[in-house]
Amino acid sequence: MGKLIKKSRLLNTPPGTMIYEGGSTSNKVKITVFDYDAGHFTETVVDDVEQCFTYKDKPTVTWINVDGLTRMDILEKLSHCYQLHHLVLEDILNINQRPKAEDFESYFYIVSKMVSMEEIKDEVNEEQVSILLGSNFVITFQEEKEGDVFDAIRQRIRKDQGRIRKMGADYLAYRLLDAIVDNYFIVLEKIGGKIETIEGSLLVEPNTGIVHTISALKRNLIFLRKSVWPLREVIRTVTQTDSPLIRPETLVYFRDIHDHAIQAVDTIEAFRDTASSMLDVYLSSMNHRLNEVMKVLTIIATIFMPLTFITGLYGMNFNTHASPYNMPELNWYYGYPFVLGTMVLVVSGMLYYFKRKGWF
Amino acid sequence: MGKLIKKSRLLNTPPGTMIYEGGSTSNKVKITVFDYDAGHFTETVVDDVEQCFTYKDKPTVTWINVDGLTRMDILEKLSHCYQLHHLVLEDILNINQRPKAEDFESYFYIVSKMVSMEEIKDEVNEEQVSILLGSNFVITFQEEKEGDVFDAIRQRIRKDQGRIRKMGADYLAYRLLDAIVDNYFIVLEKIGGKIETIEGSLLVEPNTGIVHTISALKRNLIFLRKSVWPLREVIRTVTQTDSPLIRPETLVYFRDIHDHAIQAVDTIEAFRDTASSMLDVYLSSMNHRLNEVMKVLTIIATIFMPLTFITGLYGMNFNTHASPYNMPELNWYYGYPFVLGTMVLVVSGMLYYFKRKGWF
Amino acid sequence: MGKLIKKSRLLNTPPGTMIYEGGSTSNKVKITVFDYDAGHFTETVVDDVEQCFTYKDKPTVTWINVDGLTRMDILEKLSHCYQLHHLVLEDILNINQRPKAEDFESYFYIVSKMVSMEEIKDEVNEEQVSILLGSNFVITFQEEKEGDVFDAIRQRIRKDQGRIRKMGADYLAYRLLDAIVDNYFIVLEKIGGKIETIEGSLLVEPNTGIVHTISALKRNLIFLRKSVWPLREVIRTVTQTDSPLIRPETLVYFRDIHDHAIQAVDTIEAFRDTASSMLDVYLSSMNHRLNEVMKVLTIIATIFMPLTFITGLYGMNFNTHASPYNMPELNWYYGYPFVLGTMVLVVSGMLYYFKRKGWF
Amino acid sequence: MGKLIKKSRLLNTPPGTMIYEGGSTSNKVKITVFDYDAGHFTETVVDDVEQCFTYKDKPTVTWINVDGLTRMDILEKLSHCYQLHHLVLEDILNINQRPKAEDFESYFYIVSKMVSMEEIKDEVNEEQVSILLGSNFVITFQEEKEGDVFDAIRQRIRKDQGRIRKMGADYLAYRLLDAIVDNYFIVLEKIGGKIETIEGSLLVEPNTGIVHTISALKRNLIFLRKSVWPLREVIRTVTQTDSPLIRPETLVYFRDIHDHAIQAVDTIEAFRDTASSMLDVYLSSMNHRLNEVMKVLTIIATIFMPLTFITGLYGMNFNTHASPYNMPELNWYYGYPFVLGTMVLVVSGMLYYFKRKGWF
């Protein structure tokens, strides 16, 4: 399951100290620059971040994607070039950030979480994506791996599909957020599949592993909720902004992903309710099995205890010669058949009693 | 039960790609046009959607009902004719949409869910209904089957019953939404009947199937809530609009269905509480049965174990000849009656003890 | 318990169709007219509703109480005379209405629920009361039986007690709502008494019937909450109105019943918490009893199983003549006392063990 | 525990009827008048309420404390003198009032609940305190006993401690409310102590009485919450008033008790969570004990049942003379030692099995 809190080296360090907190310490940072307008398009992988700065004053849309957060110098150069607030830089590096949106007048700063689910370990993972939206640029920061959810967007820019090349930086930001939100649904679909699997096995053969599976499911949902809940708020903030960075005609798109984010929250809540309900079913079926086991035990004990008592009775060694009162049955002509008959009667009586109690 | 999330092909495709996601792939799309005012009425099933466009500039109310979402071309033609935003088109096709209402100035876009309950499988199903309300037109899109809930409205238009023919397009939209909301109550009534059935069997004979029934019930309620909760909000949005598309005299009608939608939400919540309460009753009656079973076992064991011990005692083979201390009881004149008497005493004592403990 | 949803014939019928949905189909409708001001008072039971219309333009306060909702013609005449919106008429007839208040400028329309509790079946029932408040009239509609809760008010009008005859129609409306809200407390007191009874029996002798009683209690509370919760909102709406129908000096009275309604909601919530808490106590006392039963069983089994084993041991038929190793104890002089002594030791050991475990 | 609703004689009586509903019917009403300003101070116990009226037009602060609500005439005289709304009079008498604050322009009417906890019965009781705040007077009404929580305030007025004598009537009202709120913390501290006691005994020796104690605790918390929750709102209303009765410099004091009231609500919620958590611990420790008991039973049964079977086997009376197949073991030279050895093996095997299962 996703860890609810990552070990952080940033805590207790003063604000203003910039330390990247991700797990990997490899120095590889990949910077990709897309520069486009309706008419032209260039895609460059740059070594030196300063190569990006030439795009700054062009009227075209520039998308700088930074993969990896380990090189302080790159971040500081970018920060200097685009005049970012130093708190923004710290927040980009602090990967335990809560999704949020802040309006710094000359740019918008959006923090969101990209989720993925590893099939094998059933773990939901998240990667922090920071998006800076300016009037003619979008800068994105990702933790480590190249974010696949953005590949479709890259493809559309390259091939000039749809309206993306005709629109501004705000539309690009919308497309990135939209890809992130849509991705939640992919994870939710996987979880939905898992729920159906669990429900199937609940009907057939409830076993103890199910509790762990349901519990893992619940934790994944808690984890997802923790990142999608504030994301909803983030997008709402954007839709209600009066910043000139987001043009009125783009607002309708943001409202659309706002609806999707609420839908994701609704689905998570419904899944949580379902998981609780499945746990109830599991517990009551466990209870039911215990009842069944106890019934079998009770039936067996209730039938054989009286029988064993009777056999014990006639296994006593009273001296039949010493007195006529001492177990004369032992010497009766039909003594043994009589005892066997008694036993049959006892068993029949018990069975009738259980039948009437509805134990079969 | 209704699936909380449908497998979707739209995810990960860029916005702007229009793919219908419903289950059926049959190409059959049925377009029906009602055109009416107080004085006249025409009903046409059109093959080519372009036939509808003649109605566009007439002052009469035009209701175009599109059954089936598989023909892209039809949607695009309609979209072009009525100048719909392409996001609206995408939303019409995305049948996992959350109920919502959006004001696009020249038209209102409302997404809602029509529910139905299959008696046999106890499953609540939903079908997405998109309603576009313009100044003189209403366009509705349904997933597949002809929506029966609208039949009564069609009938009233045809026969000029009530005030529908005298009113505008906004009143028609109200009537459509009203039919959808009323339909929730029909499903809720069925669920209410089911709850009464379960309560009856809880009193008589609690069996393990009940948990599954209650659990299915709960999931249906979670499912219903997921679609009626936002619907309430949708209608509230409409009642508070200042759009000229909805005339002041129609607002009172929308307020009325707003009350109904809240009523539906209240009922769902009350049903959920009731379902939880029934589960409590079931679990405690299971618990009670376990107690009963264990009491029977304990009573039997507590009575027969001492008896069996006594019989075992006198079944030992100590040599009574070797010593006067070796089980002289075996040779007593009243040995056997004495032992039987002892047993009667033991049983009586035990029964008295259980009586006092209140186990009978 | 009160049904959470009543079978309704209105569903799926178009708005504008007026069908009364109550259970009774008897045609008896009783119309009573009170007309009064500080100086005079008349009380009439009218056969024909048209007799009421003479009061319409008088400056006196007129209270028309309609008992029974089966005569369409009466309602329509009233509606015509007082120019009621046809939606109001439909709502009066739809007895599954949620409590609500609506301002139609020339009159206020208030829907509320009058509750009662049948002692024997422990069922809370409700009856819908619609109140129409105009500048000089109040019209009330009840389902069937004469509403006893209004009797005290009738008495005060007749006898000119208090200030009711000196005040306007808005004060009368307040008095009617106040009677309805006070009535909730009477039902809540009965439920409070029931809770105390259950608590008493929980302490003495928890039995399985308690779960059903608590469950019925909970359903009654769910039912009450469903009608008093919106009522609170209704009264708040009235207190915040700026309609001239409700005079400023009357507002303080409505604020007072608003406080009472909140108090009722608080009490219902507290009762629900208490009911849940009682269920916990019941379940844990069931659990405790199971533990007790199991302890008795275990003590008995743990004492007698070893004893029975020992008796079995010396009941074996090994041939003591065949070898000196074959059960020489049987021929010992103190064999039997030795075995009895061993048994006493075993029992003492077991009892000591249970003592130390704290099982007594 | 505190009763959630008191039997009330007021219900169903028309508003305007003034009946005191407290338990006691003794006629003793004690009226104490404090009249003070920075320079002078008088304290009088008056027999006739009319003696108070002389203070009405003095510029000094007058505090009239009425203990006991049984003398209608006193209340009516006061009401007449200070021109109170008759609804206020009714509310003072109705001791089931929800805490509330109302601004009647010439005076403020505040209802609050004074709580106390009887150590022996573990019951939280409440007494309604009504406070009327005018420009130069405060009138307080209490149910019966002299309110000890106000004693400290009386002392300070008498001895001219602190700033109370220098301040106006609004400051006195603040001090009274502050005493009432502080008193909640005294009760909460007692409950906190009780929680610690329960936690201690949960760790040592969970017994069935604990559930009843926790349940009583919960009810007390439900009861407290029911009176402190609205009190919070009451004080907030006062802090946000723009009434000239409360001077700006006094508002900061009211804000301070508002914080305290929120603190009380927080503490109650935290205690409720703790109580639920304790119940979980109790239930799971009960469960654990059941498991332990069952393990002992199972170990005993699993060891002795096979042994008893073996002894039974060699207790059978097959005729060894009739055939060499009939229990030749009985005549073996090492027959008995062989059987004893077998038994030791069986026991060892079982113990090993339990060990591996981790049952010891």
Added chain:
Amino acid sequence: MGKLIKKSRLLNTPPGTMIYEGGSTSNKVKITVFDYDAGHFTETVVDDVEQCFTYKDKPTVTWINVDGLTRMDILEKLSHCYQLHHLVLEDILNINQRPKAEDFESYFYIVSKMVSMEEIKDEVNEEQVSILLGSNFVITFQEEKEGDVFDAIRQRIRKDQGRIRKMGADYLAYRLLDAIVDNYFIVLEKIGGKIETIEGSLLVEPNTGIVHTISALKRNLIFLRKSVWPLREVIRTVTQTDSPLIRPETLVYFRDIHDHAIQAVDTIEAFRDTASSMLDVYLSSMNHRLNEVMKVLTIIATIFMPLTFITGLYGMNFNTHASPYNMPELNWYYGYPFVLGTMVLVVSGMLYYFKRKGWF
């Protein structure tokens, strides 16, 4: 665990009485003064608080840190010098204060809680920190020990690191609050570690201690929530102030810690959900173990009870000479092998039955 309410001596004492309520009564109070601006810096430990007053009118930033709340005179002198409201003084001393922020125009008063977690006892403790922010001064009051969380800030002031020396008093206040909020994450990380430990042991070997650990965890979370929840509100109040004490450029910093505080609340909620989920897993694994134990018992009993019955049967002492019906099996040539065979059949049957029931 943190106590939810501390024993307080302040209760019932009149406001205006100033009594410190902390545990320690030692008189040691340590006052440290930092005075700095971009150019200079002095750090002084003063004996007499009056030494601080020289800084009052300097334009530099003065940070007075008071460790220990036992010396009334010091507080009163400070209060007099900085013209603090006497309610503020009382609140500083009342260490059960709820976190809050109040604007007294010439200064801001902020109460917050500094938390720490003792590794060994798993207890979360809190210490109240009061912060007074003026135009050119910050005064902090702590309960007893020197607050380590502020050490990093002291260091940065001394060494002129970052921008702290260049900024005003409001930035210093931000840094102090930031240190306090960051500290919550350190405690949350420890709790996160504890949760992982518990989850590990839940998978391996659930034992009864886990419930107590989870319960302690929950109480710590309840405790943390009680102090961080209002802190969030406190910081929001500061971010929305229009007080000139907090410069617009500092507001962005406060918004940043507001996000962190929300993040802390989210994490606490997620941890609480996780703890509940773990309890469910524990309980169901307990349940599962009980089922396992009962199955073993039932299998053993069901196999050996019939066998013991058979051996008992042939241990009866019927006189085979008295009649040919009396246990002729005892004299059969293959009597014993036949009985053994029967037993094998019975065991096989039982094992087959259990197999089919899925009990292995």
